[in-house]
Amino acid sequence: MTTLIKGARVLGGEPADLLLQDGRIAAVGDRLSATGATVVDADGLVALPGLVDLHTHLREPGREDAETVETGSRAAALGGFTAVHAMANTDPVADTAGVVEQVWRLGQEAGLVDVVPVGAVTVGLRGERLAELGAMADSAARVRVFSDDGHCVADPALMRRALEYVKAFDGVVAQHAEEPRLTAGAQMNEGDRSARLGLTGWPAAAEEAVIARDVLLAQHVGARLHVCHVSTAGSVEILRWAKSRGVQVTAEVTPHHLLLTEACAESYDPVFKVNPPLRTDEDVHALRAGLADGTIDAVATDHAPHAVEDKESEWAQARPGMLGLEQALSVVLETLVEPGLLDWAGVADRTSVRPAAIGRLAGHGRPLAPGEPANLLLLDPAARVTVDPAALASRSRNSPYAGRELPGRVVATFLRGEATVLDGKAVK
Numbered sequence: 001m002t003t004l005i006k007g008a009r010v011l012g013g014e015p016a017d018l019l020l021q022d023g024r025i026a027a028v029g030d031r032l033s034a035t036g037a038t039v040v041d042a043d044g045l046v047a048l049p050g051l052v053d054l055h056t057h058l059r060e061p062g063r064e065d066a067e068t069v070e071t072g073s074r075a076a077a078l079g080g081f082t083a084v085h086a087m088a089n090t091d092p093v094a095d096t097a098g099v100v101e102q103v104w105r106l107g108q109e110a111g112l113v114d115v116v117p118v119g120a121v122t123v124g125l126r127g128e129r130l131a132e133l134g135a136m137a138d139s140a141a142r143v144r145v146f147s148d149d150g151h152c153v154a155d156p157a158l159m160r161r162a163l164e165y166v167k168a169f170d171g172v173v174a175q176h177a178e179e180p181r182l183t184a185g186a187q188m189n190e191g192d193r194s195a196r197l198g199l200t201g202w203p204a205a206a207e208e209a210v211i212a213r214d215v216l217l218a219q220h221v222g223a224r225l226h227v228c229h230v231s232t233a234g235s236v237e238i239l240r241w242a243k244s245r246g247v248q249v250t251a252e253v254t255p256h257h258l259l260l261t262e263a264c265a266e267s268y269d270p271v272f273k274v275n276p277p278l279r280t281d282e283d284v285h286a287l288r289a290g291l292a293d294g295t296i297d298a299v300a301t302d303h304a305p306h307a308v309e310d311k312e313s314e315w316a317q318a319r320p321g322m323l324g325l326e327q328a329l330s331v332v333l334e335t336l337v338e339p340g341l342l343d344w345a346g347v348a349d350r351t352s353v354r355p356a357a358i359g360r361l362a363g364h365g366r367p368l369a370p371g372e373p374a375n376l377l378l379l380d381p382a383a384r385v386t387v388d389p390a391a392l393a394s395r396s397r398n399s400p401y402a403g404r405e406l407p408g409r410v411v412a413t414f415l416r417g418e419a420t421v422l423d424g425k426a427v428k
């Protein structure tokens, strides 16, 4: 199948045509033609490499009422993604070759994005003994990212062993940095506001202490460490220090931590309850600056669908987490592109190139050039869309952006040359 994209601005540059053939970009140039090709008019649209998410909760197996691999894949495609890493905290937990292969196969069947399973670091996410990391790496799912996300690998000896183990096959441990002894019962960011609202605080130090420990361990072992959902200014400082010393550490920030602050908790609306919690204005500023200067490598959604009964309750009882796949790129536009902190090449780097490199995904995060896999999206940067949770493709509705107008609209997404989204709608 052949597609001819007419007049797209590749990374925001001058308009050009792109010819997609046999899953690859066959040509990029002026006034291209191809007989029998499907023509896509991309006048005014920016072409970017397909987004890669390092942190998606697809909930299957176990909580198919909240999301499935298929519904989450569709939400991802609509957000411009061509690959997502599916987190391991499913039921059963993805801590064996069997479970990661099951998730991988479900992703292949849905065929909307490449679903890349993340393997658990410890059996059952219990933080007691290592899971079968090598068997998951050798499985059909070829797992390279390991995480107990939702839980911290709190035991330093176990974290060291995990780093030593994954080093053998160029894997990476993605840490949910949260010292559990400092966050018992925590409900929101710890500070004046949590005291006033009467909610137990989640101190920045609980995140920063684990990141500091882990970068030292990564340096000692000589292994790759990735830090999930960095949320504080202090964490950015520690990462900057570690990178300056040559530690093999990478980090991600979520769209919601780039846009929203702890002030959202004033409403007591549990849609804003998330782990790590929304922080202060100063933290948001530091996270944007850290992403802009490359201290933070990637935007990752932490897309966390929850069924209504788990989310629409009192704040203290509600599960933490929020949707993110369908609005991620719009939030990057709002918080980094429009304020002039990041250009289109920078957006491609932080949302596709670097996350693909961290996950060791050879077919993603590639330049939009002849011979490369045709994984890309077309974005209308001039559009403005008011977020309607009822219109989302996710099976859940817990979007923190409900009713908010955001810039940008993904018009089309192509996975290996095949459209998964056209005219802003899912193709299948």
Ligand SMILES: [Zn+2]
Pocket: 149, 150, 151, 176, 228, 229, 275, 276
């Ligand atoms: Zn987490």
